Every structure is written in structure tokens, then in C-alpha cells.
Amino acid sequence: MPCIQPASPDKVKNMKEESFIKEGKGKLRVTIEGSETLETTVNGRLKSVEEIAEMLGVEPKGERIEAVVDGVKVRMEKGKLELEFESGDRMRIERA
Known part of the structure; x- marks a missing residue:
């Protein structure tokens, strides 16, 4: 059974x-909602749930991530x- 580690704010800085x-x-x-809404399309694909959980230093819950890292709420499922x-600003990255 893997050891659950606390979220690591140092890993999130400057991401x-x-x-x-x-x-x-x-x-x-990629949609950024703040005082204005900005939307763009980029080539590529999202990293996997496991890869992003490792980057953030959190433990995924199955195929999902729901965590708060350095004051940022992170929600992820496959493709989103x-x-x-x-x-209050939000950023969404999802398959187009």
C-alpha cells in the first residue's frame, strides 16, 4: 500500500x-476565466491522472484527483x- 504524502506546494510554484x-x-x-474569459486551442494532450498527481505531490483517487495544493483547488478526471x-480565477484544460 503506497504511503499517502501531503501535497507539496514547492512542486506547484511557477507551474x-x-x-x-x-x-x-x-x-x-484551454479556458481561463477571470475578469475576462480567454479561450484558445493548443496541439497536444493532457498528461495522465497519475503523472499530474505525482507532479502535484498528491494521491489520486482512482482515475480522479480532488485536492487543494498551495491554495489552488485541483480537480481532474481523464481528459479534463x-x-x-x-x-476566484479558474483555468480549464480539456479535450477539444
Whole structure:
């Protein structure tokens, strides 16, 4: 049984949306909602739930992540990632 580790804020510092995307076939829609809504489409695919859980230093719950890391709410399931920041801004990355 793996040891559950607390979330690691040091690993999250300076992460950008590119941190969650890897090269590959496919398109992703990146939406940032704040005072304005910005939406773009990028080539690539989301990293797996396991890869992102390891990056954030959290333990996945099956094929899902629901955690708060350094004040950022992280929700992920296969093909969709949502980050909600303390300021109320949100970022979604999902398959297009």
C-alpha cells in the first residue's frame, strides 16, 4: 500500500498550463476565466491522472484527483483538468 504524502506546494510554484500538456496527437481547449474569459486551442494532450498527481505531490483517487495544493483547488478526471485559484480565477484544460 503506497504511503499517502501531503501535497507539496514547492512542486506547484511557477507551474504554467504547459506543465500539464505533453506532445501528441489531439487538440486541447484551454479556458481561463477571470475578469475576462480567454479561450484558445493548443496541439497536444493532457498528461495522465497519475503523472499530474505525482507532479502535484498528491494521491489520486482512482482515475480522479480532488485536492487543494498551495491554495489552488485541483480537480481532474481523464481528459479534463480544472484549477481554481484563491482569487476566484479558474483555468480549464480539456479535450477539444
